Amino acid sequence: MKLINAKSGSANANTISDALSQAIHEHRLAPGTKLGEDELSDIYGVSRTIVRTALQSLAHHQIVEIKRNRGAFVAQPSLAEAHEVFEARELLEPRTARTAALHATPDDIVLLQDHITQEHAAMNAGDRGRALYLSGRFHIEIARIANQQTIADIINVLIARSSLIIALYWRRESALCESQAHHALIKAINDNDGTRAEELMQSHLVDLHSALNLSELPAVEQDLKSMLLGDSGR
Amino acid sequence: MKLINAKSGSANANTISDALSQAIHEHRLAPGTKLGEDELSDIYGVSRTIVRTALQSLAHHQIVEIKRNRGAFVAQPSLAEAHEVFEARELLEPRTARTAALHATPDDIVLLQDHITQEHAAMNAGDRGRALYLSGRFHIEIARIANQQTIADIINVLIARSSLIIALYWRRESALCESQAHHALIKAINDNDGTRAEELMQSHLVDLHSALNLSELPAVEQDLKSMLLGDSGR
DNA sequence: GCGCACAATATTGTATACAATGTGTTTGGG
DNA sequence: CCCAAACACATTGTATACAATATTGTGCGC
Structure with a gap:
C-alpha cells in the first residue's frame, strides 16, 4: 500500500x-x-x-x-446500500441546490468554476481518481453555499460512500462526464434560478444512479472463493 | 451523574x-x-x-x-444548528414516510401501534423524557419500514440532536403532544396512503420546528462567565 | 497423499503507565 | 486588599505492555 x-x-x-x-x-x-x-x-x-x-x-x-x-x-457497499445512498442523495441534494442558487454570492460562483477547472485538468491528465474526488467536493460545496452545514456533513458522507459504489458497480460503457452537468448547474446557480438548479441536480443524480451495474458483484474477499469454486472464466 | x-x-x-x-x-x-x-x-x-x-x-x-x-x-447545539437539523429532517422524513406507507406490512403496523401505546404509558406515568425517546424511535421505525437503512441511520442521528435541541429551545407554552400526530400517521400508513403520510409527516415536522424558541439561549458554560461579568440579574 | 488436530505466529482488544495540557490554589508583591 | 505569577493538582493525550482471538503452518494418523 x-x-x-x-x-x-x-x-x-x-x-x-x-x-x-x-x-x-x-x-x-x-x-x-x-x-x-x-x-x-x-x-x-x-x-x-x-x-x-x-x-x-x-x-x-x-x-x-x-x-x-x-x-x-x-468498505464494500452492497448493491442495496448503493441504491439507498443514491436515493438519500436524491432526497437531499436537489432541494439543497435550489437553496444554493438563491444564496450564492459571486465569490461562490468563482469557487465553483475553479472546481470545474481543476476537475477538467485532472481528467485531461488522465487522473480519473482525482477528477472523481473533485467532482464529489463540488457537491459538498453546493451544500455549503446553501448555508446548510448539517446537510453538507451528511452529503459528505454519502459522497464518500458513492465513491466506493462507483468503484464497485460502475458500468464501463457509460462515460463518467460529470463536468458537463456541473457546468449547467453553475449556470443555473449563477442565474439564481433555484427551480432549474433543483431540476438539474435531480436529473444529474438520476443519471449517476442509473449508470450503476444492476448485478451484484462479488466482494474482493469473496473473489478467491468464487474462483476456486470454478466460475473463474465468467 | x-x-x-x-x-x-x-x-x-x-x-x-x-x-x-x-x-x-x-x-x-x-x-x-x-x-x-x-x-x-x-x-x-x-x-x-x-x-x-x-x-x-x-x-x-x-x-x-x-x-x-x-x-x-x-453537546449544546446552536440555534442555527437547530434549524438546520429540522430542515434536514423536513427533506428526508416526509418522502420516507410516503415510501413506508407503500411498504408497510401488518406486522409493521402492530409494531408502530405498540410504540404509541408505550409512548402514551410513559406520558401518563409523567416520564416525559422516556416519552420523548419513544417518539424519536417512532420516526426511526418509519424509515426502517421504508426499507431505507441508510436514511434511517441519518434520521437516527438527527433525532438524537433534535432531543438536545428540544432540551435547549423548547417553548414551554406549546405542549409536546406528538402521539396525536403519530396516530394519524399510523392510520395513513395502514391505509397505504403515501400522499397523506407524506403530508402528515411534513406538517408534523413543521409543527415541531415552529415550536422552538427563536431566541438564542446562553450556553451552560457561558453562564458562569456572563454572571461574573456583572449581568447576573438579567 | 489427504484431512484433521494442534501449535506457532501475527493481529487486534484492553489496560495501564507516562507525558502534556488545562485548571485551581496559594503566595508574594504592589 | 487586590492582582499576578508560580506551583500543585486534576484531567486528557499518547505510547506501550499484555491478553485474547484469528490465522497460518506443521505434524501426526489414516
Whole structure:
C-alpha cells in the first residue's frame, strides 16, 4: 500500500483519516483492502492508538468496516446500500441546490468554476481518481453555499460512500462526464434560478444512479472463493 | 451523574455509548454536562480506552462535543444548528414516510401501534423524557419500514440532536403532544396512503420546528462567565 | 497423499503507565 | 486588599505492555 502524506512523526488522527479518506475517494485504495494497524502506525510514525481513532472515525462514515478481531477493511457497499445512498442523495441534494442558487454570492460562483477547472485538468491528465474526488467536493460545496452545514456533513458522507459504489458497480460503457452537468448547474446557480438548479441536480443524480451495474458483484474477499469454486472464466 | 445500566465489569464501547445516548435522549443528561473519562470508567468498570471509544462515537453523532485537552461534554447545539437539523429532517422524513406507507406490512403496523401505546404509558406515568425517546424511535421505525437503512441511520442521528435541541429551545407554552400526530400517521400508513403520510409527516415536522424558541439561549458554560461579568440579574 | 488436530505466529482488544495540557490554589508583591 | 505569577493538582493525550482471538503452518494418523 502506498499513500501520500506519509510524514513520519507528526500526524494526528484527523490527518490520517483525511489521507485515507482521500485515498479511498481517489480509488487508490480499493474496496476490501486490509488496513492493518501496525502498517499504518509505521507509515505515519504514530502509535496504534492514533491509528485506531482514525479508523473508527472512518468506520462511522461507513467507508471502512471494522470486523472484530479481524481488523479494518475498506468498505464494500452492497448493491442495496448503493441504491439507498443514491436515493438519500436524491432526497437531499436537489432541494439543497435550489437553496444554493438563491444564496450564492459571486465569490461562490468563482469557487465553483475553479472546481470545474481543476476537475477538467485532472481528467485531461488522465487522473480519473482525482477528477472523481473533485467532482464529489463540488457537491459538498453546493451544500455549503446553501448555508446548510448539517446537510453538507451528511452529503459528505454519502459522497464518500458513492465513491466506493462507483468503484464497485460502475458500468464501463457509460462515460463518467460529470463536468458537463456541473457546468449547467453553475449556470443555473449563477442565474439564481433555484427551480432549474433543483431540476438539474435531480436529473444529474438520476443519471449517476442509473449508470450503476444492476448485478451484484462479488466482494474482493469473496473473489478467491468464487474462483476456486470454478466460475473463474465468467 | 447517575446512570442506569451501570453494571461493573462487562461493558463494551457500544453498551456505554448506547446508555449515554439514551440518557441524553431522555434528558437525564443535560446539554453541557461534563462527561469525565475516569468517572465513566469507574461507573462501567472498564478502562478509559473503552470510554474514549464510546465518547468518540457519540462525538461523531454530534451529541457529544470533545474539546481538546478539556474533555467531553453533552453537546449544546446552536440555534442555527437547530434549524438546520429540522430542515434536514423536513427533506428526508416526509418522502420516507410516503415510501413506508407503500411498504408497510401488518406486522409493521402492530409494531408502530405498540410504540404509541408505550409512548402514551410513559406520558401518563409523567416520564416525559422516556416519552420523548419513544417518539424519536417512532420516526426511526418509519424509515426502517421504508426499507431505507441508510436514511434511517441519518434520521437516527438527527433525532438524537433534535432531543438536545428540544432540551435547549423548547417553548414551554406549546405542549409536546406528538402521539396525536403519530396516530394519524399510523392510520395513513395502514391505509397505504403515501400522499397523506407524506403530508402528515411534513406538517408534523413543521409543527415541531415552529415550536422552538427563536431566541438564542446562553450556553451552560457561558453562564458562569456572563454572571461574573456583572449581568447576573438579567 | 489427504484431512484433521494442534501449535506457532501475527493481529487486534484492553489496560495501564507516562507525558502534556488545562485548571485551581496559594503566595508574594504592589 | 487586590492582582499576578508560580506551583500543585486534576484531567486528557499518547505510547506501550499484555491478553485474547484469528490465522497460518506443521505434524501426526489414516
